[in-house]
Amino acid sequence: MRKIAVLLTSVSLGLAAVAAAPTMAAAQDAAGPNLTAGTTVYDSEGTEIGLISSVSGSNIVVTMNGKPVTLPANAFTQGDKGPAITITLAQLTAAIDKAAADNAAALTSALQPGADIRSAGGTAILGKVKLVDATGVVVTTPTGEVKVPKNAFFVSQQGLATSFTAEQFASAVAQANQASAADDAAVAAALKPGVEVRSINGAAVLGTVKSFDNANVVIATASGDVALPRSAFNMGASGIVAAYTPEQFAAAVAQATGAPAPAAETAAGDTSAAEAPAN
Known part of the structure; x- marks a missing residue:
């Protein structure tokens, strides 16, 4: 199983989230604020927020502390220095934090085994959630399973969705399947009795291959x-x-044999204790 890359998504705030302070409409000129890519935007007190990175219809994406934040165009007015929102930077930050927390809670609730996953536009069902762990979400599709990062998912009006269009997701799954097939072929060629098997990050030797078949490998x-x-x-x-840390492998050996496994031979600088098992 392979992971697929995630498209960049941003925190999106509605007008209500940026309308908590008095409006500066009186300062707005007849032409309105210059909401074009590359323009610096400010808060209601003149503090710089960041640059507009892109404009899509009525959605203005501002890069704030290196992260994209989507604001509605009608949340801006013309301030003394240039385009400005109607609240302070502190209020905007609080609104972003609350939106992120609310989104995370909604996503956790929606990411349940068996849940349909829709495309970014919500028109196509891409697959179903199989399982969720700390490393991502395993998605079952008609052409196989693929692991997708959690931050590729969000809750839309139609339900659980991803940042991928149907075409992008199909292409990513196809690429992941090709990579998985190539890796499986490489493993099949390398699996020979006596070959060393290492921990998930390759730093510790867990044991050697004794035998194998299509289902299992005996170490x-x-x-x-x-x-x-x-x-x-x-x-x-x-x-x-x-896909085991030395500790996880030792536990598996102990469970299988009834005796503690020997300490794994660890390379200098091994950080495998912090590794998580892959799926």
Whole structure:
């Protein structure tokens, strides 16, 4: 299974979120504020917020502290320095934080196994949620499974959706399937008795391949043998890797053999203790 890249999304705030302070309409000139890409925008007190990065209809995307924030065009007026919103930077920041928290809570509630996932426009169902973990969301599609980062999802009026159009998602799944097939072929070629198997980041040697079939790979360790699912193996820069940290592998060996597994042979600077199992 492969991960697919996520399209950049931004926090989107409605007019109500930026209308908490008195309007500066009296300062607006007849032509209105200059809402074009590259223009600096300010808050109601003249503090710089950031640059407009793009304009799409009535949606103005402003880069604020390196992150995109979408504001409605009617939230802007003409201030002394240039285009300005009608609230302070502190109020805008608070509104963004609240919107992000509300979005996260809604997304957690919506990301349930079996839930339909719609395209960015909400017109097409791309697949269903299979499982959710700290590393992303596994999506079941007619052409296979793919793991997508959580930040690719949001809750739309139609329900759970992604930042991908149907065409973009289909292309990403196809690329992920091709990469997965290539990796599976590489693993199949490398799986030979006696070959070392390393931890998920490749720093620690977990054991050596004893035998394998289409479903499982048996790993030999000093404490005994343990069978792991074939799907847990990938090719890393240092060879075959299993989707386990040394600690997780030791626990699997202990469960299989009834005896503690020996400490894994760890390379200098190993940070695998902080790794998470891949799916």
